[in-house]
Amino acid sequence: MSGEWPLWEIFIRGQHGLNHRHVGSLHAPDAEMAIRNARDVYTRRNEGVSIWVVRSNDITASSPSEKGPLYDPSNSKVYRHPTFYDIPDEIGHM
């Protein structure tokens, strides 16, 4: 048995009810695991998000011109945010 896990495109609708939005891709053996992996990789487990997954091979694309993705960082792990660290003003931008 060999073979790479297929690639999936991940679409997430956040808490604010906006449309699902493409956030990136990942590998998974099937759709159910793709959804779970997406929760871990792309939402860092924020509650209240809806996830769609589509096999990359199943997407029919026009000549693409999509805009860059936006995303919300997890709120539960404060140390992921730069403002968690007090850097003295003298140091300047970091």
Next chain:
Amino acid sequence: MYAQMVTSEGSKARKDMTPDETAFQDRIDRNEKIEPKEWMPDGYRKTLIRQIGQHAHSEIVGQLPEGNWITRAPTLERKAILLAKVQDEAGHGLYLYCAAETLGVSRDELLEALHSGKMKYSSIFNYPTLTWADMGAVGWLVDGAAIMNQVPLQRTSYGPYARAMVRICKEESFHQRQGYDIMMRMCAGTPEQKAMAQDALNRFWYPALMMFGPSDKDSVHSAQSMAWKIKMNTNDELRQKFVDQTVPQAEYLGLTVPDPDLAWNEDKGGHDFSEPDWSEFFAVIAGNGPCNAERLGARVKAWEDGAWFRDGLMAHAAKAGERARAARHAAE
């Protein structure tokens, strides 16, 4: 940088370009993004695969030197922070592999090239992390150097790469700060802690300067990559910027940069500083750094030990799909 010594296919003068190549270069010059299914010169595609692949490899090999201290982090909060940071690096590797895959190469192919030594990763990750202060120095200096390169790459010409860099830069903004936070704590601590911090700076200063790669002001490869906007600055520009940013930060900590010739040069509005030992750099790139064997060995072991897991899940997915099809068929 995370993608050091990436060779491109050599630059071409406009008069030698085919009509397709001219149109392509025009788009880049207008700052249009190139997207996966659009026409691109073969050299552009190959150079990008090398560069993004090397960048991705650097992220996942880069988990190891810091991962080395997760189980020894001195407080529960430091442990959580370090784990979150090293986890982010896995995520960044994942985003970058996906970006490379849009160019027609698979992640498994890229990993095989890493494992066989055909593709490289950044020299910096072949240096050991010997004390807790190294977690500070890596965040402060290594992430600091990486950010110098990654921020401009958010504007790179290839859409999926630029988007991955946007996401990475956003997530990475806490990495350098947590490193500097560790350094501040150590420098305000006991004499042993301060000595540990100085020692970490001593060991990581020159390897950090090497991250930008040797001077490339005369390199044709760099000229082509810059024309294609997949390299945004010369190595020397970024190195100078890094030194100028870092020196005052070291002064604030009360640490001494290990370069007796370091001095402010009023005329150029920047610091003069000593070059790293480039023979050491080439030796490390060639596989002879202090930790090359351990780092690559750990990646290969993780991959080989995980084969049964990946295969088992694929086999189950195939079985489950087959059962679902049979059930649908029976229902019809």
Next chain:
Amino acid sequence: MPSLPDMTTPNLTALAGQALADSGHVQVPAPDAGQDALVEWLQRMGDNGLILGHRLSEWCGHGPALEEDIAIANQALDLIGQCRLWLGLAAEVEGRGRDADAFAYLRDAGAFRNLLLVELPNGDFGVTLMRQFLFDAFHVELLRALKASSDSRIADIAAKAEKEVAYHLERSADLVIRLGDGTDESHRRMQDALNRLWSYTGEMFLDDAVDQAMADSGIAPLPSSLKDAWDRTVAAVLDEATLARPADGWHHKGGKKGIHTEHLGYILAEMQFLQRAYPGARW
């Protein structure tokens, strides 16, 4: 009433306290058996999270696929976060000026109260996943019951942790099913892992005097009361995974009382190194 001792007696305060206590005015706090049991029980909760989170964090950078590397780190982060809450509360209840870090970094192995199951080495990824599943199935039942704790601080922590752990169980149960019913090799590895870990599951459901005290005051359920639900979850998952449930027999125990495997000492030697080598330093 005894006469007050003269001013040269060194332990004047203690004697004065004793005198007052004897007279029926209790002003010197006597050791509270209930509080001691609560601190003991909170350490069990915190230590399970700490040690299992530590074990999972060992996988960071070494996972079998990038997606899995990230997922397992999320679980480790959840468990370490929960441990900080439980040990923080233990420190608060104890009231002797310790904090969660002092519990984690300055106790020796004999003072740790985690289950033996969570300190066992990671083994292959199958052992790690099976250990996780067997523990998650217990952990989620425990936390669900704790949401009704008579102590609101405990109910609050449980409510937060239960959401995280419900997801841990969803993941670990699904992976056990998939790998049990995957290839011959993945099936064999999962069955081996189950056989190896089974004799460490009994400890989760043993009741002792501390558990009884917690149950009597409505703080926590008796561990034995969680067994039926655990059995049902495990039976359903093993069945779907085509794995054979090992026969119940001898069960290892001791972790809850501080008698551990040899492995815990090495975990602590690594985890506590900096705090031990540089006493009093701040990091």
